[in-house]
Amino acid sequence: MATMQDVARRAQVSLSTVSYALSGTRPVSDATRRRIEDAMAELGFQPNAMARGLASRRSHVLALIYPAMEKGLGGTVAEFVSSAAETARENGYHLVLWPFRTTQAPEVRDLVRQGMADGVLLMEVALDDDRVDVLDEAGVPYTMIGRTRDVTDRPSVDIDFERTTDDAVQHLVDLGHRYVAFVNHSQATADDGYAPTFRAEEGFEAAMRRRGLEPVALRVDESPRAGRDAVATLLEREPRLTAFVTMNEIATFGVVAELQQRGVAIPEDMSILSIVTSPGVGEMSNPPLTTLHAPGAELGRLGVQKLLSLVDGSRPSTPNVLIPCVLEPGSSVAPAAGRAPDDDDREPVAR
Amino acid sequence: MATMQDVARRAQVSLSTVSYALSGTRPVSDATRRRIEDAMAELGFQPNAMARGLASRRSHVLALIYPAMEKGLGGTVAEFVSSAAETARENGYHLVLWPFRTTQAPEVRDLVRQGMADGVLLMEVALDDDRVDVLDEAGVPYTMIGRTRDVTDRPSVDIDFERTTDDAVQHLVDLGHRYVAFVNHSQATADDGYAPTFRAEEGFEAAMRRRGLEPVALRVDESPRAGRDAVATLLEREPRLTAFVTMNEIATFGVVAELQQRGVAIPEDMSILSIVTSPGVGEMSNPPLTTLHAPGAELGRLGVQKLLSLVDGSRPSTPNVLIPCVLEPGSSVAPAAGRAPDDDDREPVAR
DNA sequence: GCGTTTCGACGAAGCGCTTCGACGGACGAG
DNA sequence: CTCGTCCGTCGAAGCGCTTCGTCGAAACGC
Known part of the structure; x- marks a missing residue:
């Protein structure tokens, strides 16, 4: 696998210049940039994720803590996960799955300390959830899907x-x-x-x-x-x-x-x-x-976006949101038996 | 976050000894090991995943390429994913989600080259699937869930x-x-x-x-x-x-x-x-x-196990397997109308 | 004309770990 | 008692990148 050093040699520039060309952190002249890009293309260079992560202290990985399957996750969860993964990817992040239930806060802590994830998405938060405390203490950015009991200003997205x-x-x-x-x-x-x-x-x-x-x-x-x-x-x-x-x-x-x-x-x-x-x-x-x-897919997308805004200060921050479910007409609802619809919206108390 | 160097200082040993104590790659005396373990516990030390990955060239991450959601994944997929993630975790690996369809082989190649994953699990393989070729070329261990057209000896687990x-x-x-x-x-x-x-x-x-x-x-x-x-x-x-x-x-x-x-x-x-x-x-x-x-859960587990045996030579290798679906009795099947069950298993052709 | 910016590029110092070679001391053999 | 072994430990060299400090040269001001 080609390294940055290989690219540098081939483009006749220093290693650091290649890095700057890639990240845009410092200006690089057009001519040099072009040489570097050519070299990268010719070598099929892809920056090494581990090295990048070690040096920059950002793994570009988001963790999704989801309810360890008890009896098969429903479609909503699947939809959520899928949408979260996709959104993460579109933003250059990976999504890893951490199957931990509410009671496994210590495991969460250990994994977080390994620095594998830049941020954590927490599904199925319980009203009182130790995992949230662990994340708070560890100082890792996180976003809850759902809300704990005290709807303080902890970052979250949830169904309304x-x-x-x-x-x-x-x-x-x-x-x-x-x-x-x-x-x-x-x-x-x-x-x-x-x-x-x-x-x-x-x-x-x-x-x-x-x-x-x-x-x-x-x-x-x-x-x-x-x-x-x-x-x-x-x-x-x-x-x-x-x-x-x-x-x-x-x-x-x-x-x-x-x-x-x-x-x-x-x-x-x-x-x-x-x-x-x-x-x-x-x-x-x-x-x-x-x-x-x-709104599983929407929650996944918004959850990741919110988390990314916390992880990466340069992104615009997003507020906590509550999303209502969406009516999908079927054939199981009709006017109440023996009544026309809307015939007395003003009659509040039942007969 | 505590580093290995911190642990070494506290345990009065060298950095490398700590590493050996942790990995068991070289013998360490009981007394030393104990001091190191104590130091680790006191510091709450967890080895940094990126550094470990860079030095050892193993990320301890498995990638799961799954069908990018079109119309909500079914329960089987969810079950599979969940079981794969859990099995990975039990073995000290992370599972990342890569939502790529059959046509996105180039994206797969790029991600693989970044060295983020030690191995790849490939769901919903098509009869002819470019992604498999990409993985073959890249030399990354992989396991297919499903099988391509030519059921050669490519590693796979599938429904029978x-x-x-x-x-x-x-x-x-x-x-x-x-x-x-x-x-x-x-x-x-x-x-x-x-x-x-x-x-x-x-x-x-x-x-x-x-x-x-x-x-x-x-x-x-x-x-x-x-x-x-x-x-x-x-x-x-x-x-x-x-x-x-x-x-x-x-x-x-x-x-x-x-x-x-x-x-x-x-x-x-x-x-x-x-x-x-x-x-x-x-x-x-x-x-x-x-x-x-x-058998979604079983496929997930076996798929990860097979992949791990390829990724980590020290594990016993597992053969390709085909798993039949399991009968779950309901109330939608009964003897054919007008016939007692089993009354003529020898009458092959219909009347 | 010379001093001062500014721009673009370079070199080197890590990031936290794995792993190789080496080395000192305890021990058994002769 | 001496030499060779082996065990346990250490130091140092990376892994491939980011990032800081620096510096030459071109561009600018007066």
Whole structure:
């Protein structure tokens, strides 16, 4: 493999001049630059990543700490990772995968100290997450995908759960729904301090109350079986339900199956709005689900951009952002049974 | 950050002794080793990855070239990536993501020349793939996930499509099915030289013929709509069908929906066996699909292990492997209508 | 005309580690 | 007791780059 020294010899200049030509740190005359570029092309020169990293103390590597797979990552995560990797690459950075769960803060610390990464992207932050503290202490730039409990000014990008749940409720209320249930993630995720479970629940309840409606919410295990059971539980708790908002893909399929088995037509008798959904999942149901799909790709891109602005002071800094999920029409939402849509947006309290 | 020199000073030994203690390359007395270990612990020393990489010419990084997302990676890919990253980590390696499609061989070459990766894992190899040539030329160790056209002795791990399709056909034939259709990936994937499309198709047809049965196969776009249309096309071509083997997750949902709409009961009137399926996808259907699910995690692990054996001569070398998909029982497969299972395994040709 | 900038290029000192050759002392053999 | 071995340790030479200080020469001012 050709080294910079080889290029220098061939271009009849000193090693340092080649370096300056490459980095643009100091001016180089056009004639010299051209000779150097020719030499590089002829030799197929590519600067050695390790040497560059050692000398400059920047590895040009970003680490992505992602939830070590328990039960297969969903499409949203895949989309996120993919988009993050692509964005990193476009900016001359590499993305390495660090599969560490919330409890593995010490491992994160060790890896960070090895100086392999210039910055860290932290997925699936828990409300209280030791890994964040470790990164803070180590002084490594990082960006959270998600937010810890105290939404201080720690750098982050996240789904706007408040807005998303409000959009969901609004969408249904516009169609005349008054009795809406929320199928949340499981109690287990809550026990782990998984933030979306809390933020979406709070968001849903607030959105309902804000409209004078009574929220019905349930935490449901991630299984079709649990989804079926949830239908029973929720209908018992509020028989007048005309719509479900779900944030639990696997359980949603159970919900659909159970309703169909009970002879409840979707969307005529019951609307289903699946939120924070992976791409393509809506199509897998029959009828295709109306979804508010998670902006995984966008989060990946913005997360990396934010991180790069911290890593590399010369880039413009970006603010923390919250991105709402995007409505993707399907065929699982319709006006509330027996009501025309929009016929009384002013009648806040249920009959 | 503490350096090796700091450790050496604190332990009252020379820099090189610390290095030897760490790597075990040369003997170090117990007493000295202990002093060094203590010093390292007290300083929280972690060897600098760049310096180590530069001096030893090994980055301890593996690159994973994966299909740059077009339409959201499936669960299998996610599972694979995750398992590869984890296996790499367990062996002291990092996994970086290189999103490059088949046509981006030059980019791959440049990155490889930068010496950032000790080895490369190549996903979704096409039948003819320039990236493989680039890696061959560069002399970088690599392992293919999948196989190029000529299954020479290039290092690879792959799904055993022949075995998987044969298992699928066998499973159905055991239940008395004689008229079985295959819903393949799209023509577009075939045009891209996507190997599974060919290998599964050939495998299915061979498996059928081997049993004296007439294969009916169709390449279907990855959409529910296309899946619905496929049902019409295939039933027209062979009205006596009692089973579908599908290798196209999205289309499968269309197949199921269309059959149900036509009043064809699953599995009583028609069996559906979904092969090379992502984890969890079976559960998303109603009834839950019987699947032969893709061994994504296993491929990831074995792929990394194979690659490491090439990168690091001291590890035992592993042979190329083909892994069949694993049967995951659901409720979409039943004995052929009007026949008891196994009542005439000897009657090869249909009535 | 000479002193002073300015520009472009050079040399050398690291960055933190691996690894090679060498060396001193303890030890067994003769 | 002496010589040869072997074990454990040390010093130094890089790995391929970045970056700082410097310096010659061309360009400028008065």
